[in-house]
Amino acid sequence: MEAHSQGYPYDMILNNIARFVDLADEEKDLFVSFWKKGSAKRKEYVLEPGGITKYEYFVTKGCLKVYSLDPSGGEHVNMFAIEDYWTGDLASFTLQQPSTYFIKALEDSEFLTITKDNFERMLREIPKLERFYRILYRNSLVNYIKRTNEGISLTAEERYEIFLSTYPQIANRITQKDLAAYLGITPEFLSMIRSKITKRS
Amino acid sequence: MEAHSQGYPYDMILNNIARFVDLADEEKDLFVSFWKKGSAKRKEYVLEPGGITKYEYFVTKGCLKVYSLDPSGGEHVNMFAIEDYWTGDLASFTLQQPSTYFIKALEDSEFLTITKDNFERMLREIPKLERFYRILYRNSLVNYIKRTNEGISLTAEERYEIFLSTYPQIANRITQKDLAAYLGITPEFLSMIRSKITKRS
DNA sequence: CACCTTTCTTAAACTAGTTTATTTTTTAGG
DNA sequence: CCTAAAAAATAAACTAGTTTAAGAAAGGTG
Known part of the structure; x- marks a missing residue:
C-alpha cells in the first residue's frame, strides 16, 4: 500500500x-x-x-x-x-x-x-x-x-507476425476470427497463413 | 495589420x-x-x-x-x-x-x-x-x-472519391502518380478507376 | 517552340486475398 | 462430464488490384 x-x-x-x-x-x-x-x-x-x-x-x-x-x-x-x-x-x-x-x-x-x-x-x-x-x-x-x-x-503474413511479437499478451487471449478481423483479412486466409508458417518451421 | x-x-x-x-x-x-x-x-x-x-x-x-x-x-x-x-x-x-x-x-x-x-x-x-x-x-x-x-x-474507388471531396484544394495540385501512392494503389489502377467513373457519368 | 523526360492511358497476364461450402476441432456452460 | 454451438481448417472457384509493356499526352527547360 x-x-x-x-x-x-x-x-x-x-x-x-x-x-x-x-x-x-x-x-x-x-x-x-x-x-x-x-x-x-x-x-x-x-x-x-x-x-x-x-x-x-x-x-x-x-x-x-x-x-x-x-x-x-x-x-x-x-x-x-x-x-x-x-x-x-x-x-x-x-x-x-x-x-x-x-x-x-x-x-x-x-x-x-x-x-x-x-x-x-x-x-x-x-x-x-x-x-x-x-x-x-x-x-x-x-x-x-x-x-x-x-x-x-506489408503482406498479411508480415502483419500477423508483427502482431504476435508486439502484443504476445493479447494474442493468446483472442480468437483467430477476431485476430483476422484486426489484421484486415478473412479467418480462412489467416488459417492458410498459419498452416504455411507451421509447415515452414 | x-x-x-x-x-x-x-x-x-x-x-x-x-x-x-x-x-x-x-x-x-x-x-x-x-x-x-x-x-x-x-x-x-x-x-x-x-x-x-x-x-x-x-x-x-x-x-x-x-x-x-x-x-x-x-x-x-x-x-x-x-x-x-x-x-x-x-x-x-x-x-x-x-x-x-x-x-x-x-x-x-x-x-x-x-x-x-x-x-x-x-x-x-x-x-x-x-x-x-x-x-x-x-x-x-x-x-x-x-x-x-x-x-x-472501402474499395480504392471509394477512397478516391472521398479524397476528392475531402481535399479538393490538394487534388488539383498533385499528379495522378502521387495520388495513387497516397491511395495505396498503382497509377495504372487509378487510371482505370478514373476512366470507369468518366464513362459512368 | 521544339525536344526530352515524365506522366497518363490502355490492355493482357498474373497474384494476394475472398467467397462459399464442407468437415473437424475446440469451447462454454448446463 | 457431455453436448450444442462456435471456431478453425481445408479446398476450389472467384475478384480486386498488380505487373509488365508499349503508345499517347503533357510539361518543363534550353
Whole structure:
C-alpha cells in the first residue's frame, strides 16, 4: 500500500497518469472524482453505434474488442483493450457525432468511465493533465501511423507476425476470427497463413 | 495589420495556434523565437530517411509530400502538407529513432521548423501550449483513425472519391502518380478507376 | 517552340486475398 | 462430464488490384 493509495481500480489509473505527470494528493482526489466504475460480462456490449458516445474508457480488468462493421457486414477490429489501456470512440466523443463503433467485452471486464463534460471540467481544474493527454494522444498517433504504414506496405503474413511479437499478451487471449478481423483479412486466409508458417518451421 | 502583428509567416502560425488557445503578446514573442524559417525549391528534399529527424514543420507556402518506400521500392504517401498544415516524422522526432520518411517539395515551399529541444523548452515556458498540442494531436488521431478505417473497409474507388471531396484544394495540385501512392494503389489502377467513373457519368 | 523526360492511358497476364461450402476441432456452460 | 454451438481448417472457384509493356499526352527547360 503506497502513500495516499486510492485502492483498485483508482491506483491503476493514477499510476498510468504518473508515467508522464506528477499529481499532488489533492489533485489525485479531484481526478478520481471525475471517473465512475463500470463493468461488462463476457459477450456484453459496452458501446453500440448510432448514438453519440457518452464515455471514454480506461480498462482495469478483462479485454474489450473495439470494432466497426463495413457496408457488407464485415467486422474490422480497431483495437483490443486489455488492463491499463485507454479506449473509446474518440471521434464520436470529441466531435459529438454518432458513433460508428461497437465495443464488446471478450472477457468479464471492469473499467473506469468519464463523460465529455467531466473530461473538459477535469482538464480545466487540473491543467497538468493537458500535458498527460498531449503525450497520450501523441503516442497513440505514433502507433496509428505505424499501423497504417504496415497495412499499406506489408503482406498479411508480415502483419500477423508483427502482431504476435508486439502484443504476445493479447494474442493468446483472442480468437483467430477476431485476430483476422484486426489484421484486415478473412479467418480462412489467416488459417492458410498459419498452416504455411507451421509447415515452414 | 492586426494588433501585435509579427508579419508573414509568423502571423500564420500564431493564427493557427489561436484556434484553440489565447496567447498573451509576450507569449507570442516567446513562441515565435523558438521557430526558424526554412524553404525548399520544387523537387528538393526537406527530409531523407536514415538519420533522426531534427525538426517538426509548419508549412506556410507550397506543398510537401511526406512518404516512405516499401522493401520493393514502392512509394507510400502519408500526407500532402500545404499551407497551414503541421507535418514531419512524429515517430522519429518523438522517440529519437531513425526516420523512415522522405519529405519532398512538390512546389517551391516555405515553412517554419522547430527542434526537439526547442519544442520541449517551448512547452515548459508556455504551458498553455500543452493544451494546443493536446487538441492538435487528438484531431490528427481522429483523422488517422478515419483514414485507417477507410483503407480497411472501402474499395480504392471509394477512397478516391472521398479524397476528392475531402481535399479538393490538394487534388488539383498533385499528379495522378502521387495520388495513387497516397491511395495505396498503382497509377495504372487509378487510371482505370478514373476512366470507369468518366464513362459512368 | 521544339525536344526530352515524365506522366497518363490502355490492355493482357498474373497474384494476394475472398467467397462459399464442407468437415473437424475446440469451447462454454448446463 | 457431455453436448450444442462456435471456431478453425481445408479446398476450389472467384475478384480486386498488380505487373509488365508499349503508345499517347503533357510539361518543363534550353
